[in-house]
Amino acid sequence: MANGINELFDEVINRGLCAGCGACITGCPYIVAHAGRIVALDKCTGSEGDCYKHCPRTFFDFDGVSEAVFGKAYPGGEMGQVLEIFMARATDPEILKRGQDGGTVTSLLALALEEGLIDAAVSTRMDAEKAPHGSVARSRRELLESAGACYEVGFSLEAYRSLPAESTEKLAIVGTGCQVEALGKIKREPPQNSPDPRNIRFTLGLFCGWALAPGTFHPYLKSLCELSQVCKFEIPPRPRYSFEFHFENDREAGSVSLDVIKPHINSGCHYCWDMTAEFSDVSIGSAETFPGWNTVLVRSPRGAELLALATEKGILETRELPEEKLSHLKWAALQKKRAAVEKITEKSGSKNDLLHIGRPPEESADILSRWNIL
Ligand SMILES: Cc1cc2nc3c(=O)[nH]c(=O)nc-3n(C[C@H](O)[C@H](O)[C@H](O)COP(=O)(O)OP(=O)(O)OC[C@H]3O[C@@H](n4cnc5c(N)ncnc54)[C@H](O)[C@@H]3O)c2cc1C
Ligand code: SF4
Ligand code: SF4
Numbered sequence: 001m002a003n004g005i006n007e008l009f010d011e012v013i014n015r016g017l018c019a020g021c022g023a024c025i026t027g028c029p030y031i032v033a034h035a036g037r038i039v040a041l042d043k044c045t046g047s048e049g050d051c052y053k054h055c056p057r058t059f060f061d062f063d064g065v066s067e068a069v070f071g072k073a074y075p076g077g078e079m080g081q082v083l084e085i086f087m088a089r090a091t092d093p094e095i096l097k098r099g100q101d102g103g104t105v106t107s108l109l110a111l112a113l114e115e116g117l118i119d120a121a122v123s124t125r126m127d128a129e130k131a132p133h134g135s136v137a138r139s140r141r142e143l144l145e146s147a148g149a150c151y152e153v154g155f156s157l158e159a160y161r162s163l164p165a166e167s168t169e170k171l172a173i174v175g176t177g178c179q180v181e182a183l184g185k186i187k188r189e190p191p192q193n194s195p196d197p198r199n200i201r202f203t204l205g206l207f208c209g210w211a212l213a214p215g216t217f218h219p220y221l222k223s224l225c226e227l228s229q230v231c232k233f234e235i236p237p238r239p240r241y242s243f244e245f246h247f248e249n250d251r252e253a254g255s256v257s258l259d260v261i262k263p264h265i266n267s268g269c270h271y272c273w274d275m276t277a278e279f280s281d282v283s284i285g286s287a288e289t290f291p292g293w294n295t296v297l298v299r300s301p302r303g304a305e306l307l308a309l310a311t312e313k314g315i316l317e318t319r320e321l322p323e324e325k326l327s328h329l330k331w332a333a334l335q336k337k338r339a340a341v342e343k344i345t346e347k348s349g350s351k352n353d354l355l356h357i358g359r360p361p362e363e364s365a366d367i368l369s370r371w372n373i374l
Contacts, residue, residue, distance in 0.1 A: 002047045002048035003047075003048065003049070003052040003053075003058070004044060004046050004047055004048050004049035004051065004052055005028070005030060005031065005040060005044040005046070005049055005051055005052070006044070007052055007058075008024060008049070008051050008052045008055060008058070009040065011057075011058060011355075012055055012057040012058060013037075013038050015347065016267040016268065017057040017267075017268050017271050017347075017355070017356070018037070018038055018057060018266075018267075018268045019056055019057060019153070019178035019179075019266070019268040019269065019272060020033075020036075020037075020038075020153030020154070020155055020178075020211065020213075020266055020268060021055075021056060021155065021156075021157050021175070021176075021178045021179045021181075021182045022134060022154070022155030022156050022157035022158040022159075022161070022179070023051075023054045023055060023056070023157045023161065023179070023182035023183075023185075023186065024038065024050075024051035024052075024054065024055055025038070025155060025157070025158040025161055026158055026161040026162045026194075028044065028046075028049060028050070028051055029041070030042050030043075030044045031051055033155040033158065035214075035215050036152075036153065036213055036214030036215035036216075036218070037215060038155075050189075050191045050192060050193075053185065053189055054182050054185045054186050054189070054191065055182065055185075056178045056179075056181035056182045056185070056356065057178075057268065057271070057355075057356045058356060059356055059358075059359065060181060060185070060356050060357065061188075062074035062367060062370075064188055065181070065184035065185060065187075065188055065279060066080075066081070066184075066279070067188075068184060068187045068188035069184050069187055069203075069279050069300070070299070070300055074370065075370070076367070076369075076370025076371050076372075077370070077371070077372075078330040078331075078333040078334045078337075078371070079275075079276045079278065079283075079297060079329075079330060079333050080276070080278030080279070080299070081278065081299050081300075082297050082298070082299055083298045083299060083300070083301075083303075083304055084296075084297075084298040084304060084307070085295075085296070085297055085298075085321050085326060086296055086318050086319065086320060086321055087102075087289050087290070087293045087294065087295060087296065087318065087319045087320070087321050088102055088104045088293065088294050088296045088307075088310075088316045088317065088318045088319075089101075089102030089103065089104065089292060089293045089294060089316065089317055090102060090103035090104060090106070090107040090315070090316060090317075091107075091314055091315060091316065091317055092107060092110075092315070094144065095107050095110065095144070095147070096292070098144050098147040098148065099147050099148070100147070100148050100149040100232075100234075100286070101285075101286040101289070101291075101292065101293065101294050102286075102289075102292055102293045102294035103147065103294075104284050104294040104296060104316060105123075105147075105174055105204055105206070105284050105294075106143055106144065106147045107310065107315050107316055108172075108202075108204060108282070108306060108307075108310060108315075108316075109121040109123070109137070109143050109172055109174070109204070110140055110143055110315075111306070111309065111310050111313065111315050112172055112201070112202060112306065113137075113138075113139070113140065113143070114140075115309070117170065117201060117202075117306070118169075118170045118171055118172045118201050118202065119138065119169040119170045119171070120136050120137065120138045120169050120170075120171055120172075121136070121137045121138075121143060121146075121171070121172045121173075121174065122134065122135070122136055122156070122157075122159045122160045122163075122171055122172070122173040122174065123135060123137065123146045123156065123159075123173070123174040123175075124146060124150060124154045124156040124174070125137075125145060125146035126148070126150045128227075128228050129222075129227045129228060130150065130221070130227040130228075130230055130233075131150075131152070131214065131218060132150040132152050132153075132154030132156065132214075133154065133156065133159075134154065134155065134156030134157060134158045134159025134160070134162075135156070135159055136159050136163070148232055148233075149206075149233060149234075150233065151211060151212050151233055151235065151243070152211060152212045152213075152214045152217055152218060153211045153212065153213060153214055153266045154211075156175065156179065157173075157175065157179050157182055157183070160173055160183075160194060160195070161191070161194045163194065163195050164195070165192075165193045165194055165195060166195075167195040167199070168195075168196075168199065169195070169199060170199055170201050171195070171199050171200050171201060172200075172201060172202040172203070172204060173200055173202075173203050173204070174203075174204045174205075174206065175203070175204075175205060175206065175277070175280075176205070176206050176208040176211065176277060177205060177206075177208050177272060177274030177275065177276070177277040177278065177279075178208075178268075178272060178274065180203055180205045180274075180277045180278075180279045180280045181274060181278075181279055183197070183200065183203055183279070184279040187200070201302070202281050202282070202302065202303065202306060203279070203280040203281050203282075204280060204281070204282050204283075204284060205276070205277020205278075205279070205280030205282070205283040205284070206277055206283070206284060206285065207275055207276050207277065207283060207284070207285025207286070207287055207295070208272075208274075208275065208277065208285075209275060209336070210265045210266065210269040210270075210272075211265070211266050211269055212261065212264045212265060212266060213264055213265065213266040213267070216264050217261075217264035220264065221245075224245070224254060224256065225245055225254050229247050229248065229249075229251075230245045230246065230247060231246055231247060231248045232245070232246040233245050233246075234246065235258070237286070237291070241257060241258050241259075242255045242256060242257055242258060243255070243256050243257075243258060243260075243261045270339075270340070270343045271340055271343050271344050271347065271355070271356070272336070272340055273336060273337045273340040273341070273357065273371075274336070275332060275333045275336040276297060276329075276333050278299075280299060280303070281298075281299055281300040281302050281303030281306070282296060282297070282298050282299065282300075282303040282306065282307065283296070283297040283299065284296055284297075287329055287332060288321070288325040288326070288328050288329040288332075289321070289325065293319075295321060295325075295329065296318075334371070334372075334373070337371050337373060338373055340357075341354065341357070341368065341373065344356075344357060351364070352364055354367070354368075
């Protein structure tokens with residue numbers, strides 16, 4: 001059955017499932033992000049749309065997407081397909097300083113640009129008032145400007161969807177799990193009016209527990225501090241339980257309890273099963289590592305080649321991830337799946353209807369058994 005914008009609103013947006021990935025924007029002239037949510041500018045008469053097809057919150061065919069991304073069926077487990085796991089950090093002091101944790105993402109993008117492996121990197125950049133936007137970086141300077149994490153939903157795949165369809169630029173795209181899932185769907189069924197997804201040479205996925213809803217969180221954040229003076233947001237590791245904002249000058253950092261922040265979590269994030277961005281070439285986070293380092297999961301041969309080049313060139317310093325940290329990472333990734341399944345079941349009203357994860361009972365049961373949570 002053909003599905004388009006009407007079904008996208010009925011099944012995803014109006015049900016509070018939207019992840020804010022931005023994949024549906026600019027594929028068509030009717031959809032825009034406004035005040036932190038997706039809105040329709042006009043009635044679309046088309047019965048079938050890329051907006052519905054590529055949304056990570058419409059049915060996700062795990063095996064089909066995995067075939068398109070990795071050339072094999074979805075293996076399941078806590079973290080999906082993984083070839084190598086280690087810790088890494090940048091050796092370049094400027095990247096270390098500007099990067100969120102170990103600067104691994106920015107280092108890999110800078111290397112790929114420098115080596116001509118890509119022409120541009122699509123990621124997320126904060127404006128002067130610290131609101132996130134999709135951005136396209138074509139130089140080291142632009143890459144440094146988009147380093148660091150914004151914890152608000154950024155709709156940043158809009159930046160890829162806005163590139164001219166005839167563009168032949170080789171791309172790397174950085175995104176959270178939902179964004180990487182949308183890219184997997186795009187690779188499986190290429191869009192009509194965006195660049196050929198074969199131009200995407202690398203997908204760098206970010207670990208993600210949740211993102212904040214810009215509509216309510218941004219005004220709150222604005223009431224806390226002068227945003228133009230903030231140089232970094234941070235959620236430090238346990239046992240601290242806070243959201244912090246740091247300033248350029250020596251001014252003391254601001255801090256709020258996560259209890260105050262959590263009511264601002266984007267509603268769609270509660271239905272997200274993907275903590276480690278399972279459909280990327282390389283996934284990068286800070287969970288279970290040491291301050292100033294990243295946890296790195298290499299998932300594809302092309303990701304492995306990029307990491308090998310980075311170590312050979314001395315761009316990254318790497319270390320083994322201690323076994324107990326890996327076990328905890330797997331546990332946390334599984335907990336996210338369990339929590340998502342619980343929330344999805346609450347929403348659909350039936351254990352046999354897992355919405356985007358699987359609908360007929362056999363499909364739902366199949367994916368749950370691959371996650372070992374039956
Ligand atoms: C919303 C969000 C939630 C996260 N939650 C977790 C978590 O629970 N556990 C964990 O281990 N790690 C989490 N991370 C990842 C972590 O914050 C770092 O991004 C990651 O460790 C990479 O560090 P780095 O030093 O290599 O990043 P950098 O080299 O600084 O590069 C960061 C990259 O992230 C991009 N980016 C910034 N904001 C966003 C955004 N909103 N959406 C998409 N891309 C963005 C930037 O453009 C840049 O390319 C989260 C990140 C985000 C954006
Ligand atoms: S999840 Fe992404 S593709 Fe789906 S409606 Fe939201 S922004 Fe659009
Ligand atoms: S929690 Fe999931 S849906 Fe929300 S931003 Fe992170 S990856 Fe996307």
